[in-house]
Amino acid sequence: MNKDTLVEVAGLKTYFFTDEGVVKSVDGVSFAIKKGKTLCVVGESGCGKSITARSILRLIDPPGKIVEGSIKMRKTDGTELDITALSPKSPEIRNVRGAEISMIFQEPMSSLSPVHTIGEQVQETIRLHLKLSKEDAKERTVAVLKEVGIPKAEERYDSYPFQLSGGMRQRVMIAMALSCKSRLLIADEPTTALDVTTQANILDLIRDVQKEYDMAVMFITHDLGVVAEIADDAMVMYLGKVVERGPVDAVFHDPKHPYLVSLLKSIPKLSADRIERLDSIRGMVPHPFNRPKGCPFHPRCDRVMPGRCDTETPPRVILGPEREVTCFLYEEGK
Template sequence: MATQAVHKEQPLLSVQDLKIRIQMENGVMNAVDGVDFNIYKGKTLGLVGESGCGKSLTSRSIISINPKECETSGTITYNSDSELALHGMNLLSLKPTGKQIRSIRGRKISMIFQEPMTAFSPMYTIGNQIMEAIRIHQTKNKKEAKKIALEMLSKVGISDQAKRFDQYPHEFSGGMRQRAMISMALSCNPEILIADEPTTALDVTIQAQVLELMKSLQAEFGMAILLVTHDLGIIAEMCDEVAVMYLGRIVEQAPMREIFNNPKHPYTKGLLKSMPRLGGNKSKRLDSIEGSVPMPINMPPMCGFYDRCKDRIEGVCNQQAVPKTAISDQHMVRCFLYTDQREGEAQ
């Protein structure tokens, strides 16, 4: 049974059976429950799903910045291209505040956060905060660090860099703050960039500019990107492969075009039908997925999408855990509609 798209090259980052548990007053929340995916050099993997599906917790676990309440297990294997000492390292085995993970975080694996206004400190200038990452990971020389910071501000399209270097985050517009965040993330030329909803707070024009900027910088630096979003339009624009996440699990994974042209899981189909389309009937209401994502507390072994699914099989989907099924070498789905249980139910 294939669970990943088949690639000839070794993945730069491999996530296997990632689980994140959070102890709540009324039980244990399985926020992330057995997630698997690979990230390849120069490629973009899109992690898509509604809010509350565990996307951000999954991405933040890679660089060990989740809250202390999160009990994390599984393996996140990092195969560094540049340093043999890091090749094949399980990042989850490292101490979150230790020297090894800090040598990777920001230098080899960087992250663009959802809201740069909260990610930047209001007490320090933009230039000071970009320089901090450079001085930690590249050079202690202030003049050299400033030169690199100014070059990065120029690369992300911020004009009058010398003036902007000495300004504070509140003096930047939303689009400029996001560009400054990208410049800080890329200042150390990382191998992997994690982008958590990088365009959520931006208008459509600035959003397009930021996405184009990320694509051009990826082509220049050859980095891999993990793009976390709920916007399928961004997925279509940016990604080579897509992992659809629901209630802490990846329910479907395939190349981008396969997901859009041949979706299998009812949740994936629902997401696609909710998208507005050019040339569509303007008087027709967009489809929606009824209900909301439940809280995964003390969840029994069953399909998490059962209560919202129009194609559910009574006595099957609500009675047992859903196995992974290989539609092809590059297409995996987690749904009883494509297993032997479905055939038995029909008979």
């Protein structure tokens, strides 16, 4: 593993074995998260972003299972830990969760306890990770709740999750994850439920914590504007596969995969006197059981090569350092 790498995922496959069939949610995904840097993961709904993130923390419940691949992490002491070799209930993986890697989940309700106040829950995390006295932890909790934009934080401290709006619960989750001061924060669409101003504040807050603690961030989002703003590296997924990956400037200014080219075209641009027409990508993401043969994107692709893209698996083409595309158009010699 490269010395700047914090987490390295290679050939990861996470499948769900349902009564109706096998869903290949993550189907051979490889990428790295660098120390102190931000990797953004984008792609349409259902392409496997959350399942990739949950696999890293070994939070895949049956009928889901990691069937292949490896996830390695460099621990604080410099040694490498093979996360895929651990049992999901082992003390080793519990030590990783929170202390080394914290996560803001897409559904905040599922990770907050309904029977404890939000103050108790945030304070519990702070005490666990920062080893503060009860009084200091309470003070710190109120401060963190204020930082994530919860008004009247002292009063809110005694509220239960059901007494808060969805946006407020999301902020509590963010407060908990940030107070862990872990080395990697996985943020799964953390600002989707929030208004634009709060979203900007939360992004600033994540960036501040990132700088102060040299924290790496894996940020999952649909919003390409956010990617442009915060990413060092970007990874584009489609139906369980990585279609393109690289430093964010290269990915945005010189996109290669036809899916990414179309995604970028679908962002509205404000020009001097008019809003340009939106080019949406034709067709729909297919049902997970009806994964197309060959390249999964070929039925929607403008540059499809019949006889090739619909039958064979496209190659992973290395375009430069940490820059790759999975597409027949860029094969050697083309």
